[in-house]
Amino acid sequence: MSIYIQGTGCVSPLETAAEGPFPAVVNPAYDGARLKVSDPDYKQWIDIKQIRRMSRIIKMGVAAAKLSLQEAGVEKPDAIITGTAYGCLDDTGVFLTKMINQQEEMLTPTSFIQSTHNTVAGQIALMLSCHAYNNTFVHKGFSFESALLDSIMILKEGKSKHILMGAMDELTTHSFNIISRFNRFKKEPVTHTELLHSTTPGTVAGEGAACFVLGTEKGDNSHARLTGLTTSYKPGSTAEIAADIIAFLAVHEIAQEDIDLLITGRNGDSEGDIWYDHVERTLFPDQAVGCFKHLCGEYPTAASFGMWVGCKVLSSGQVPADVLFKGNTPEKIKKILIYNHYKGTHHSLILLTGC
Amino acid sequence: MAGEVWIGGGGVICGIGDNLSACIDAFRNMATGAATMEYLSSAHKGTYPVVEVRADNATLAVRAGMPAHISRTALLSKIAAREAWDSTGLGELRNYRVGFVSANTVGGMDKTEDFFADYLKDPQSGQLNQVVNHECGSITELVADSLGIRHHVTTISTACSSGANALMYGARLIRNNMVDVVIAGGTDALTRFTLNGFNTLMILDQESSRPFDDTRKGLNLGEGAGYVVLVKDELKELIRTPWCKLSGFANANDAYHQTASSPEGVGNYLAMKGALEMSGLKPEEIDYINLHGTGTQNNDSSEGLAIERLFAPHYPPVSSTKSFTGHTLGASGGIEAVFSALAVREGYLYPNANFGTRMKEIPFTPVTAFSEGNKVHHVMSNSFGFGGNCSSLIFSIG
Numbered sequence: 001m002s003i004y005i006q007g008t009g010c011v012s013p014l015e016t017a018a019e020g021p022f023p024a025v026v027n028p029a030y031d032g033a034r035l036k037v038s039d040p041d042y043k044q045w046i047d048i049k050q051i052r053r054m055s056r057i058i059k060m061g062v063a064a065a066k067l068s069l070q071e072a073g074v075e076k077p078d079a080i081i082t083g084t085a086y087g088c089l090d091d092t093g094v095f096l097t098k099m100i101n102q103q104e105e106m107l108t109p110t111s112f113i114q115s116t117h118n119t120v121a122g123q124i125a126l127m128l129s130c131h132a133y134n135n136t137f138v139h140k141g142f143s144f145e146s147a148l149l150d151s152i153m154i155l156k157e158g159k160s161k162h163i164l165m166g167a168m169d170e171l172t173t174h175s176f177n178i179i180s181r182f183n184r185f186k187k188e189p190v191t192h193t194e195l196l197h198s199t200t201p202g203t204v205a206g207e208g209a210a211c212f213v214l215g216t217e218k219g220d221n222s223h224a225r226l227t228g229l230t231t232s233y234k235p236g237s238t239a240e241i242a243a244d245i246i247a248f249l250a251v252h253e254i255a256q257e258d259i260d261l262l263i264t265g266r267n268g269d270s271e272g273d274i275w276y277d278h279v280e281r282t283l284f285p286d287q288a289v290g291c292f293k294h295l296c297g298e299y300p301t302a303a304s305f306g307m308w309v310g311c312k313v314l315s316s317g318q319v320p321a322d323v324l325f326k327g328n329t330p331e332k333i334k335k336i337l338i339y340n341h342y343k344g345t346h347h348s349l350i351l352l353t354g355c
Numbered sequence: 356m357a358g359e360v361w362i363g364g365g366g367v368i369c370g371i372g373d374n375l376s377a378c379i380d381a382f383r384n385m386a387t388g389a390a391t392m393e394y395l396s397s398a399h400k401g402t403y404p405v406v407e408v409r410a411d412n413a414t415l416a417v418r419a420g421m422p423a424h425i426s427r428t429a430l431l432s433k434i435a436a437r438e439a440w441d442s443t444g445l446g447e448l449r450n451y452r453v454g455f456v457s458a459n460t461v462g463g464m465d466k467t468e469d470f471f472a473d474y475l476k477d478p479q480s481g482q483l484n485q486v487v488n489h490e491c492g493s494i495t496e497l498v499a500d501s502l503g504i505r506h507h508v509t510t511i512s513t514a515c516s517s518g519a520n521a522l523m524y525g526a527r528l529i530r531n532n533m534v535d536v537v538i539a540g541g542t543d544a545l546t547r548f549t550l551n552g553f554n555t556l557m558i559l560d561q562e563s564s565r566p567f568d569d570t571r572k573g574l575n576l577g578e579g580a581g582y583v584v585l586v587k588d589e590l591k592e593l594i595r596t597p598w599c600k601l602s603g604f605a606n607a608n609d610a611y612h613q614t615a616s617s618p619e620g621v622g623n624y625l626a627m628k629g630a631l632e633m634s635g636l637k638p639e640e641i642d643y644i645n646l647h648g649t650g651t652q653n654n655d656s657s658e659g660l661a662i663e664r665l666f667a668p669h670y671p672p673v674s675s676t677k678s679f680t681g682h683t684l685g686a687s688g689g690i691e692a693v694f695s696a697l698a699v700r701e702g703y704l705y706p707n708a709n710f711g712t713r714m715k716e717i718p719f720t721p722v723t724a725f726s727e728g729n730k731v732h733h734v735m736s737n738s739f740g741f742g743g744n745c746s747s748l749i750f751s752i753g
Contacts, residue, residue, distance in 0.1 A: 080608070085490055087512070099551050100472050104398035112552035113613050113741070116460065117491065117512035122742025125608040131625055134608040134744055135520055138462075139510040140492035146509040146524075153527040177478050178486060233505050 003155055003226045004355065005212050006162065006219035007074065009067025010308045011060040012208040012296045013038055017067060022312055022320040025192055025295065033185040034176055035206040035297035046127075053110060054123075055090040057170035060209035061120035062127065064166055069128075071221050072213035078160035079133040080121050081150050083143030083167040085300030086175065087117035093174045120168055133160075141342025143167055144301040145231050148350075151214050152229065158216075166211030167301035176205055184298075186268070195268035195294045196325060203267040206297015210304035212311075218355060223315035228252045228351030238278035241347055245283055245339065248349050256283055260333045261319060263310055265302065265340030267293040275341055280326070284337075288327035290319055303340040307350055310336045314354040360526045360601045362750065363445065363536070363586035363594040365693035366438025368431055369579030369680045370406030373418075374438055375693060378680075379703070382725045387679045387708045389563040389575045395545045403559045405545055406577030406681030421501055426463035426488055427578075429497040431686075432542035435580035436498055439538055439693075443584045444595030451590075454507035454534040455499045456525045457582075458517030458541035460685035462491035465546045494542065507534050515647070515740025516606070517541050518688025519748055522583065523604045529587045536590065540582030540689025549684065550576055556614060564650035564682075566675035567659065567721045569712040574649040577681025581690030591753075599699035602733070602751035603636065605629025609743035615653050620661030622745035623647075627665055627735065630747035639669035640733050641749070643704055645695045646721070647737040648675025649682050658737065659717035670719040671735075674707035688738040688746065695736040696750045702729040 010016040015023040017040035026038055042051050042059045045066040051059065061082065069077065094111040113119075118136040125134050133154065137146035144167035151165045179185070186195075186202040195204060213219075214226060230248050235241045249256060262284045264276040280289055290313070296305040313319055313336060319329045338350040365375060370388035372378035381388070388406035395405065408415070412430060416423035419433040436455070440448065466485040473481035488497060495510040507528055511520045518541030525539035543549075553559050553576060560573035583598075591597055607629060609622025616623065631638060647658050655675075662673070676694055677683075683690055694705060707721035732752040739745040 085492060087491070095552065096468060096471050096548060097475060099547060100468070100475055104547065104551050107551055107555045109552070109555035109614075112548075112555055115552070116514050116741050118514055118742040118744055119613070121513075122608070122613060122744065125610045125743055126613065129610050131608050131610050131622060133606045134513070134742070135511065135524070135606060136513050136742075137509060138491040138512040139495065139508070140490055142509055143492070150524060150527070153531050156531070174474075178474070178483075181479070181483060182487070231507075233499075233508055 001156060001216055003152060003214055003216060004218050004222040005224045005226055005311055006215045006222050007068040007072025007213040008308055008311050009064040010210040011037055011040060011064050012305055013206060014295055017063060025322055030190060030204050033204045035204055037207055055088055055114060057088050057168055058120055058123055061168040062124060064209040064211040065124045065164055068211040068213045069164060072219050074162045074213055076128055076130050077132060077162045077164035079154055079163040080124050080130060081135045081147045081163060081165040082121040083137045083147035083301055084117060084169055085138065085140050085143045086169050087138060088115050088119050089170055089172045089175050091115040093172055141300045141346025142231055144304045145229065145348045148229050155214060155216055162213055162215045164211060164213055166209060167304035168209035169207055169299045169301045171205050171207040192294045196266055196291055198268040199270050201269055201271050203269045203298040206299050206302060208296050208305050210308040222355060224311050225353045225355050227353045230349050232347040234345050235347055238275055241275060242279060242282055245279060245349060252351060259284060259287055259335050259337045260330045261288050261290055261313065261336045263290040263292065263306055263336060263338045265293055265306060266291045267298045272344055279339055288319060288330050289325045290323040291325040292323060295322060300342050303348055306338050306340055310338055310352045314352060358530045359588040360529050361586045361591050361594065362598040362601060362696040363584040364439050364442030365583045365696055366435040366442060367581040367690050367693050368408055368435045369683060369690055370408055370577050371679045381679060382705050385706060385708060387563060388681060397547050397550055399550060399554065402561060404563065404575055406575055407545060408578055424484060425497060426494060427465050427544035428459055428461055428463060428542050429494045431544060431580040432457060432494060432498045433501055436502060436538050436582045439582040439584050445593055448503055451536050452506045452534040453504045454525060454528050454537035455495060455504045456509055456521040456537055456539045457495040458511040458521040458685045459491050459494055459543050460512055460514055460517060461543050461546050461549055462494055463488040464548045465544050468547050513740065513744040514742055515684055516688055516738040516744040516746040517685040519738040519746035520606060521689065522601060522692055522748055523606060525585045526601050529585055535587050537585040538582050539585055540692060541686040542580035543578055543683055543685040545576060545578040558651045560650060563709050564678060565709040566648035566650040566678050567655050567707060567714060568710050569714045571650045571652060571655060573651050575681040577683040579683045579686050579690055581686055581693045583692050583696055597753055598696045599750045600753055603630040603634025603749035605633060606746045609745055611743060614741050616657035616739065618657060620657035622743055623658050623661035623739055624664055626745040626747040630749045634749045634751060636733055638666045641671045641735050642731045643698055643734045644671055644673040645691050645734065645736040646673050646675040647739045648677050656716055659714055663717050672704050672722045674705050674721045676705050678708035691736050692748060695734040698731050698734050699750050699752055701727055702731045703727050704729050
């Protein structure tokens with residue numbers, strides 16, 4: 001059985017919600033190691049009265065979902081599955097702040113209601129009047145991958161035609177402040193072209209939403225098949241992940257040289273990038289390498305943006321200049337391997353094949 | 356779907372007992388758990404009873420074999436997951452490909468809310484070790500690491516139905532041969548965040564909750580953790596006493612409102628119907644329904660009407676064990692899965708406490724006394740929640 005990506009939708013720091021070619025980088029210089037989503041006009045997809053009550057993650061998620069459904073030509077999917085590591089941080093912060101400042105008195109429900117992690121998936125179901133299977137994974141750097149795996153397993157059961165799945169995470173002032181205190185972000189100013197070559201620890205914070213409609217039949221706008229997915233939790237060494245990659249390719253009967261483009265989650269953190277250095281050097285020394293986190297920033301579900309980039313590359317047959325990190329654009333691009341890790345603990349491999 | 360999934364064991368910690376047998380004793384003795392808040396610190400202490408696990412974090416930490424400073428959500432999780440595993444007789448975890456699929460809704464919020472009070476005064480203050488495990492997934496990983504589970508670890512959060520969805524995903528992992536066994540269920544600790552959140556929705560009862568009673572006024576929040584161990588068919592012989600099979604499950608969305616249930620319980624109906632279809636059972640073959648039964652006007656009415664639509668005129672015995680445990684949110688699907696699976700093994704019917712008056716809108720009433728040795732071959736466990744998320748599980752005799 002093949003799984004086709006029938007539609008994609010993405011809201012990110014680039015203008016990815018607009019149709020057309022791969023968007024240019026809007027702000028080449030980061031604002032204090034932080035990348036913010038470039039908000040599209042959400043009125044295209046959401047009633048203006050609802051927009052006012054919605055936090056950004058809900059708007060981003062709904063927009064990405066609607067874009068992907070539109071591209072797939074699907075009105076009501078047979079399942080809605082999301083992944084979000086942090087959930088609705090903004091509403092969580094609002095409710096928490098009021099609860100503390102008002103000593104637990106005179107609180108209102110909206111931000112509490114919208115703080116639950118399944119808010120986006122529930123909201124999409126509500127807007128589509130979709131009674132189908134609905135699930136939300138909240139597992140740090142595997143939130144997106146778990147949602148993907150759930151989708152794959154359900155499609156294999158043969159009863160669902162189209163699954164809407166995706167991942168979303170928002171960055172708030174509080175979350176940026178707090179995560180900064182763990183020294184996760186660059187202290188020095190950095191531009192998007194410099195980031196990936198950085199030799200200092202830390203990266204740039206990001207956020208976004210990317211959704212996909214997956215199905216077992218090739219749709220009118222399908223350009224990629226999702227041919228493989230695996231995860232590795234806390235691999236012991238770079239050698240172990242290299243062995244995992246070889247085993248993963250073997251399961252899918254693919255040789256290393258069959259990979260036309262490797263897309264990595266390189267994020268400019270000198271400590272985390274050694275994983276990618278090792279894999280590029282030892283397994284794919286001759287292949288072109290693309291990167292995406294200088295465009296979306298680092299966040300636990302950023303692999304979803306990476307998969308969106310992979311889909312764009314397969315649909316256009318080109319690697320955008322901003323994406324290409326090493327080597328030359330290959331003549332033909334048929335197979336893309338996406339290797340991402342989050343904080344060195346959550347490693348994932350996604351295999352895409354052009355169709 | 357190919358491949359039976361067995362329930363090889365289970366473990367529970369909640370406000371009516373530190374372990375599963377203590378919980379069963381509480382049902383037997385009609386010892387409900389709602390009481391004045393003792394361990395959670397809140398302005399609402401005198402107003403709303405809660406169902407707390409009767410131990411402070413230091414005591415739980417000793418039992419869990421984990422540091423006392425980490426989130427209570429993780430401590431509860433580890434204790435119940437360990438009990439669940441030990442009950443299977445499968446021996447060393449490392450001999451199997453083990454998955455840990457744990458649900459929760461609050462993550463490390465119990466610590467975050469302490470951190471945040473300091474942080475709001477000064478963004479550079481607040482102890483970072485209180486917020487480092489804020490994420491729901493962190494709780495699962497703390498426990499997975501402590502148990503030595505690496506094959507497949509993930510977290511689900513779909514509000515009050517979270518724990519039930521963990522069993523579904525776990526069963527799929529087994530059927531796809533990704534793992535041999537899965538410890539699946541959920542955990543949640545009481546927090547000021549959730550207590551105040553439910554208070555804004557005006558669905559907390561100031562007395563002990565009365566699920567499926569016409570005079571019900573709301574729910575009592577509880578805390579705890581509950582896990583079953585899902586085991587693939589090929590390993591069945593190694594289980595000490597297989598409890599039952601997970602024969603059916605379904606998840607549907609009510610698509611009506613972000614928090615309220617549709618009056619007629621569309622999502623509830625679809626989840627129960629879907630679970631029956633997967634199990635190949637007819638409604639009249641269900642011997643007991645462990646209700647979602649939170650005790651709010653809206654929830655119980657929707658669930659009751661959905662049951663009527665699907666089961667009339669053959670109503671099986673039903674009860675809400677939340678009348679004992681309180682609503683443990685992300686843990687409830689896991690805790691109630693353990694109770695439901697054990698009911699098949701032991702022929703238990705659990706009582707619904709505090710019941711006095713039949714609900715006007717439905718023709719049936721819940722079971723009010725504990726009994727054992729009943730013919731209980733097929734049990735349905737319902738979990739419905741915010742975001743319209745509705746899930747039903749069916750456990751069947753092997």
